[in-house]
Amino acid sequence: MSVGALDSVTTEAPTAARATWSAFRRNPLGMISLVVLALIVLVAIFAPLVVSEPQGYGGAVLRAPSGSHIFGTDNLGRDIFAEVVWGTRISVLVAAASSALAIVIGVLVAVLGAYFPKADTVIGTIVDLCLSLPVLPLMILVTALAGTSLLTEILIIAFFSWPEVARVVRSQALSAVRLPYMDAARLTGGSSTWIIRKHLLPAVAPVVIVSVALTSSRAVLTAASLAFLGLGGVTNWSWGRILFESEQSGAMSSAWWTTLFPSLAMLVLVVSATLISITYNDARNPRSRED
Amino acid sequence: MPPVVRFAVRRLGRAVLTLWFASTVTFLLLRLLPGNPALAVESPNMTVQARNILLHQYGLDQPLLTQYGKYLWQLLHGNLGVSFTQQVPVSSVLLARLPWTLLLTGSSLLLTIAVGIPLGVLAATRPHRVLDRLVQVFGVGVQSLFVPTVGIFLLFVFGLQLHWLPIGGAYTPGVYGGAWYVSVLSHLVLPCVSLMLVQLGSYALTLRATLIESLGEDYTVLANAKGLPRSKVVWKHALRNALLPTTTLVGLNLGYLVGGAVLTETVFAYPGVGRGIYEAVTQLDYPVLQGAFVLLAATVVLVNMLTDLAYGVLDPRVRTA
Numbered sequence: 001m002s003v004g005a006l007d008s009v010t011t012e013a014p015t016a017a018r019a020t021w022s023a024f025r026r027n028p029l030g031m032i033s034l035v036v037l038a039l040i041v042l043v044a045i046f047a048p049l050v051v052s053e054p055q056g057y058g059g060a061v062l063r064a065p066s067g068s069h070i071f072g073t074d075n076l077g078r079d080i081f082a083e084v085v086w087g088t089r090i091s092v093l094v095a096a097a098s099s100a101l102a103i104v105i106g107v108l109v110a111v112l113g114a115y116f117p118k119a120d121t122v123i124g125t126i127v128d129l130c131l132s133l134p135v136l137p138l139m140i141l142v143t144a145l146a147g148t149s150l151l152t153e154i155l156i157i158a159f160f161s162w163p164e165v166a167r168v169v170r171s172q173a174l175s176a177v178r179l180p181y182m183d184a185a186r187l188t189g190g191s192s193t194w195i196i197r198k199h200l201l202p203a204v205a206p207v208v209i210v211s212v213a214l215t216s217s218r219a220v221l222t223a224a225s226l227a228f229l230g231l232g233g234v235t236n237w238s239w240g241r242i243l244f245e246s247e248q249s250g251a252m253s254s255a256w257w258t259t260l261f262p263s264l265a266m267l268v269l270v271v272s273a274t275l276i277s278i279t280y281n282d283a284r285n286p287r288s289r290e291d
Numbered sequence: 292m293p294p295v296v297r298f299a300v301r302r303l304g305r306a307v308l309t310l311w312f313a314s315t316v317t318f319l320l321l322r323l324l325p326g327n328p329a330l331a332v333e334s335p336n337m338t339v340q341a342r343n344i345l346l347h348q349y350g351l352d353q354p355l356l357t358q359y360g361k362y363l364w365q366l367l368h369g370n371l372g373v374s375f376t377q378q379v380p381v382s383s384v385l386l387a388r389l390p391w392t393l394l395l396t397g398s399s400l401l402l403t404i405a406v407g408i409p410l411g412v413l414a415a416t417r418p419h420r421v422l423d424r425l426v427q428v429f430g431v432g433v434q435s436l437f438v439p440t441v442g443i444f445l446l447f448v449f450g451l452q453l454h455w456l457p458i459g460g461a462y463t464p465g466v467y468g469g470a471w472y473v474s475v476l477s478h479l480v481l482p483c484v485s486l487m488l489v490q491l492g493s494y495a496l497t498l499r500a501t502l503i504e505s506l507g508e509d510y511t512v513l514a515n516a517k518g519l520p521r522s523k524v525v526w527k528h529a530l531r532n533a534l535l536p537t538t539t540l541v542g543l544n545l546g547y548l549v550g551g552a553v554l555t556e557t558v559f560a561y562p563g564v565g566r567g568i569y570e571a572v573t574q575l576d577y578p579v580l581q582g583a584f585v586l587l588a589a590t591v592v593l594v595n596m597l598t599d600l601a602y603g604v605l606d607p608r609v610r611t612a
Contacts, residue, residue: 129312131543134591136550137568137584142320144572144580221437225554228439229569243439247558252443253451253458263440270435278431 023283030279033272040269044092047085054082054237062255072257074242075249083242084261090238091269094154094223099216101158106165107208111200113166114173115192127170130163136225143226148233153226157219164218165211169204176203206284213277217270224266239266298603306596313588317581318362322355371582376574381582385564389586391461392563396552398479399486400541407491408530408537411498415533416525418503426495434492438551442485442558449481456481459560482559486551490544497540501533508532535606541598545591 024030043050055078065072071080113123139160146152176182177200185195220239226232227240228247239262245251246258292300346352353361365372371381414426450458456477457463463474505511506529514524553565560566564583571579 125308129309132309132546132592132595133313134546134549134584134587136546136553137580137587138317138320140553140568140572141317141577141580141584144575145321145577217435224437225439225550228554229557229572231572243437243443247439247443253447256447259440259443259447263437263443266437266440267432267435271431274431274435 019286020280020283024279027279027283029275030283033275033279036268036272037276040088040265040272041092043085044088047089051079051082051085054078054086062251062258064255065257071261072255074245074255074258075251080242080257080261083237084239084265086237087239087242087262088265090150090236091220091223091240091266094150094157094238095216095219095269098154098157098161098219098223099212101154102161102165102215102219103208103212105158106162106211107169107201107204109162110166110170111173111196111204113170114177115196115200120170120174123166124170127163127166130160131167135160136222139222139226140229140231143231148231150233150236153223153233157222161215161219161222165208165215168211169207172204172207173200176200179203206280210277210281213273213280217273220266220269239263295604299600302596302599302603306592309592310589313592314363314366314585315359317584318359321577321581322358366585371585372578374571374579375576376571376579377576381578382586384579385567385582385586388562388564388567389590391561392552392556392565392587393590394479395482395486395556395561395563396548399483399490399552400548402483402487403490403494404541406487407494408498408534410491410495411502411537412525412530414495414499415502415506423499426499430492430496430499432492433488434496436489438485438489438554439558441488442482442555445481445485446558461562478559478561482555482561485555485558486548489551490548493544494537494540498533498537501536502529505529505533535602535608538598538602542595545595549587549591 059077060069060073061077062075063069063073063077069079069081071084074080074083109123109127113120139156142156143153146156182195182199185199190198223232223238224240224243227238228244230244230248232238232241232244234241242262243252243259246255251258343352369382371385373379374381374384377384410426410429414423417423446458449455457474459478461475461478462471463478466474502525506525508529511524511529514528515521519528549565552563553568555561556563556565557569564587568580568583570576571583
């Protein structure tokens with residue numbers, strides 16, 4: 001910090017990021033999770049290259065996992081491995097799109113609230129109110145009314161997820177706004193947009209990264225919950241839909257493989273996202289970092 | 292006004308505000324969404340006249356503000372509309388189901404606390420050792436589980452393979468007296484344990500973190516220095532102070548608990564409000580869906596307020612917060 005205070009903003013950011021990254025890299029659990037998550041995303045993108053779309057009402061109905069069907073087949077003789085792989089596409093797409101939207105809304109609301117105290121009372125109250133309500137029953141009602149297309153599903157999950165993002169980001173933004181460098185930025189005569197963009201947003205960025213991981217993994221589970229209740233649509237495969245069909249057809253009581261593999265896919269995705277956010281949090285904190 | 296009363300009044304005000312917010316959001320969503328209730332009640336082969344009569348019957352031909360006023364007025368009187376499919380008041384459909392949901396969520400919450408607290412204490416008193424790591428791994432693991440998955444697997448193993456417990460419903464029909472209570476209990480075990488498992492992680496991990504913190508506080512050092520037995524230091528001194536963040540977790544998690552109950556009741560065909568939601572979804576019975584949300588929201592708000600009030604009485608710090 002011996003150089004000019006103005007320079008420190010530009011020079012410190014990359015080194016802090018580098019220190020975090022090198023601490024992150026040293027944690028095997030975090031790295032494994034990152035690789036697993038990358039693999040899931042690759043499977044989602046290249047699903048057609050991995051296995052052809054699940055179809056064909058074959059005669060091999062409800063077969064246990066074997067060499068020809070490594071995850072077994074469902075009640076209509078479709079290959080569950082293909083269903084899980086193709087389900088990855090929709091599950092990852094819904095998670096990514098809805099969490100991206102929720103993050104944008106949540107961060108915007110939180111940052112504006114923290115920066116403009118007059119708006120904050122209203123925003124804080126609305127966020128608190130939203131968080132104290134049982135969201136799933138409301139989402140069910142809205143989805144039942146609005147229909148089950150992919151786009152409405154993404155919009156609905158995003159619309160009900162942003163308050164959680166706003167809550168976390170807002171508390172961080174509120175403490176950042178009180179720091180002296182924010183006053184300094186105001187004194188230099190910078191516009192509000194400039195201060196928010198250049199000073200407030202970087203201050204909340206670490207919290208935002210953590211909420212990306214948490215919001216997207218929660219979105220996977222929410223989408224699966226809606227699909228499990230029969231609100232997932234039948235045009236696309238998703239992990240929730242595999243479970244829903246297994247439940248509907250009664251296959252779940254005899255054929256464990258129809259529920260185990262989609263469930264495992266969800267578990268692996270959510271656990272790796274959680275571990276990444278934990279590792280990132282530890283790596284970012286110089287006190288818990290072992291360097 | 293004494294602070295306790297002021298705290299109670301403020302808390303009551305917030306509960307009323309939350310309920311108003313919940314019902315208004317529901318009203319607006321129902322009216323503004325593309326598939327609005329007018330479209331839901333009409334069918335394409337209706338005559339214009341029949342459609343208008345129907346819309347008038349549901350009050351959907353009036354201005355939005357009038358509809359809103361009527362809607363709130365009806366809600367205040369506990370009128371949630373009439374079920375499309377069963378032609379009976381939604382409130383009577385749902386109120387018959389509510390006790391089962393309360394039994395399931397309440398017992399699972401108690402079980403979670405009864406298991407989660409010892410688990411958190413176990414981990415916090417041995418920080419960064421093997422047992423602590425195991426609790427952490429377990430906590431993250433169960434937190435990441437998909438609620439129906441847990442139910443399906445418990446059902447599969449203990450119901451269908453081992454035949455230890457019933458696989459669905461809430462009681463054995465045709466059984467009376469003491470045997471009925473036993474059947475209710477045996478039907479409750481699996482759904483209750485599934486709901487406990489998915490909540491356990493957050494309770495154990497939160498308690499672990501706060502307890503590690505309060506074990507490092509001065510009063511714990513003093514208690515140790517006085518020569519108190521370790522168990523007394525942990526359970527009486529440190530744990531008491533670490534419990535407050537955990538109890539706020541109850542309030543924060545109520546919404547998640549209700550969502551979990553909807554899914555668990557669906558898996559186990561448990562006759563609560565959640566299973567009612569699932570059945571209403573398959574029949575597109577919007578009044579039931581709307582009523583279920585309002586009823587569950589009201590329950591959550593009420594329980595939340597009661598726990599807050601209890602803690603305001605027990606802990607003076609809460610009143611000023």
